[in-house]
Amino acid sequence: MTAPGVRPRGAGRTPDLRRARLPLFGKVFTESWRSLIGWALGFTAAASLYLPLFPSMNQNAQIQDLVDSMPAELTRTLNYDQIGTGPGYAQATLFGLIGFMLLSIAAIGWGASALGGDEESGQLELTLAHGVTRVQVALERFAAMAVKVLGLAALTGVLVLLWNGPAQLEISPYNLLGTGLLFGGLVLLSGSVALLFGALTGRRIWGVGGGAGVAVIGYAFNAIGNQTATVEWLHALSPYYWAFGHDPLGSGAEWGAVVLFYALSILLAGAAAAALRHRDVGV
Amino acid sequence: MTHAGPALRGGASVHASPNVVEVRDLDKTFGANVALAGVSFTIVRGSVFGVIGPNGAGKTTLMRTLLDIIRPTAGTATVLGSDSRNAGPELRRRIGYLPGDLILEGRISGRRLLQHYADISGPVHEGRIEQLADRLKLDLNAPVRKLSKGNKQKLGVIQAFMHEPELLVLDEPTSGLDPLMQQEFLSLVQEASEAGQTVFLSSHVISEIQQAADDVAILRDGRIVTIASVEELRNTAIRHLRMSASGVGAAELTAILAAVPGVADLACTVDSSALATATATLSGAIQPFVQAISTLQVTDLVVEEPDLEESVLTLYSAPAASVAAPGRDRS
Numbered sequence: 001m002t003a004p005g006v007r008p009r010g011a012g013r014t015p016d017l018r019r020a021r022l023p024l025f026g027k028v029f030t031e032s033w034r035s036l037i038g039w040a041l042g043f044t045a046a047a048s049l050y051l052p053l054f055p056s057m058n059q060n061a062q063i064q065d066l067v068d069s070m071p072a073e074l075t076r077t078l079n080y081d082q083i084g085t086g087p088g089y090a091q092a093t094l095f096g097l098i099g100f101m102l103l104s105i106a107a108i109g110w111g112a113s114a115l116g117g118d119e120e121s122g123q124l125e126l127t128l129a130h131g132v133t134r135v136q137v138a139l140e141r142f143a144a145m146a147v148k149v150l151g152l153a154a155l156t157g158v159l160v161l162l163w164n165g166p167a168q169l170e171i172s173p174y175n176l177l178g179t180g181l182l183f184g185g186l187v188l189l190s191g192s193v194a195l196l197f198g199a200l201t202g203r204r205i206w207g208v209g210g211g212a213g214v215a216v217i218g219y220a221f222n223a224i225g226n227q228t229a230t231v232e233w234l235h236a237l238s239p240y241y242w243a244f245g246h247d248p249l250g251s252g253a254e255w256g257a258v259v260l261f262y263a264l265s266i267l268l269a270g271a272a273a274a275a276l277r278h279r280d281v282g283v
Numbered sequence: 284m285t286h287a288g289p290a291l292r293g294g295a296s297v298h299a300s301p302n303v304v305e306v307r308d309l310d311k312t313f314g315a316n317v318a319l320a321g322v323s324f325t326i327v328r329g330s331v332f333g334v335i336g337p338n339g340a341g342k343t344t345l346m347r348t349l350l351d352i353i354r355p356t357a358g359t360a361t362v363l364g365s366d367s368r369n370a371g372p373e374l375r376r377r378i379g380y381l382p383g384d385l386i387l388e389g390r391i392s393g394r395r396l397l398q399h400y401a402d403i404s405g406p407v408h409e410g411r412i413e414q415l416a417d418r419l420k421l422d423l424n425a426p427v428r429k430l431s432k433g434n435k436q437k438l439g440v441i442q443a444f445m446h447e448p449e450l451l452v453l454d455e456p457t458s459g460l461d462p463l464m465q466q467e468f469l470s471l472v473q474e475a476s477e478a479g480q481t482v483f484l485s486s487h488v489i490s491e492i493q494q495a496a497d498d499v500a501i502l503r504d505g506r507i508v509t510i511a512s513v514e515e516l517r518n519t520a521i522r523h524l525r526m527s528a529s530g531v532g533a534a535e536l537t538a539i540l541a542a543v544p545g546v547a548d549l550a551c552t553v554d555s556s557a558l559a560t561a562t563a564t565l566s567g568a569i570q571p572f573v574q575a576i577s578t579l580q581v582t583d584l585v586v587e588e589p590d591l592e593e594s595v596l597t598l599y600s601a602p603a604a605s606v607a608a609p610g611r612d613r614s
Binding site for chain 1: 313347350351352353354371372373375376378380382384385386387388389390391395398399400401402403404405406407408409410411412439442
């Protein structure tokens, strides 16, 4: 018989090893579950340090006086103008500052390493020499990053929910859900830019630069735009403002913005896949 | 799910072209830097094809092109019947690749890492990984980042061989392996070849190519200087010889030997007991020499194993034009 009848060599001799369904996606977690636990502990610590302080701040008029006596530019930069309310406090301290910073650092690191760092270290070459497509590598690794970012954003949301009663924050769970999605989407955007820059250059540092640039510039444009009406137009260029500019924790998220963040991130992941597809790797 | 389909496995599909690799006029430039220039060659199914050349000759670039890790500027590379460019994952499942600068990191064990590569390559038979690890004396439970260079190289060898691919592309495969493991590796290559798998390997260690390969391409500055069988290369190689004969004068012996084609560096002496001794180098066929000395009363004759290294080094250093195709034409 001819080729179609030829049995694979060794077939029937020993069974083949089972193969994972999403190998590249899964590999990210077998490698990084320790660091993911570390980040989760960090978020738990940050939330549990900041949130319980709210009742004492709220009842202590001196603190509100202190905030009032600070230069208006400073309170606007730090988004402390709403700090007297539970949602305003959680927004200013957790989602808008420490959480934003921590999650951005994590996501940008993951995004920059996923392709750029892997290529730089020389390991991407061997992966691509196997039975995978470059698009598959880029998208599975993007998906892994997205799951990690959303996981930590969800954890942050759960922590706020747990402290909502004890810390008298009076945050509506619905608004919390929207804010958590905005928080995750905002950070995922920076991580996706890091992924794209890494895919374009094959260097981790460019990924970190690109991702951090988007996060920092977004934060800065929001802060500057807060100052006076003449520079308010900077808000339009600030992803940070798109997410947090309209007090989502107090008055509800704009769902259009939620969709925008995730759509942009997916678009960037697609661009990263296309960039990787058309390049020589490891040169 | 785990079976890639019969046509993808097994070295001996009946309909397949005898050429596993066909490279035509391959050019690759990086900016102004020419890495490959007009490289053409074919590798026949089941053979072991070696490429040797100095560092920077283009060996790694050539191999990466076959795997579609880099794309040629011009020319084509056909691998197992499909164009290597954008050929897709199905093609690469049928190839085992060992990169020249193998980098493996991470906290996970060697076993987990190999399981990961099994996930993204052709199907791997159960027990195959352990069998290879046994032969190479590698502990699969150690975390990858704690392994020495040689042990990482063993992991690289295992991931290339474990799915019994139709084509093995091995870039400097023995680097970092100790001599015992190098021999074990060479026997893996030989077994693969006997099983119908095709092997394309690069090296700068000529003895290794000599031992393992059927055919050799010599690459220099991105060009193929020559392609020859190891046998042909050996024939072009220089042999050192020393002989003694009685009943013949130095001048006579010199005259006899100088007339043999390929003899050079000839020196004759006669000692006190009237024994004439000659030393010389011989290139090309040995038959004329044997014929020339058959009339003499030879008391001692030493013809050394041809030194492939020496002849290859000559090809490395000679200007490209003068060594167009020494292998085939002269033998």
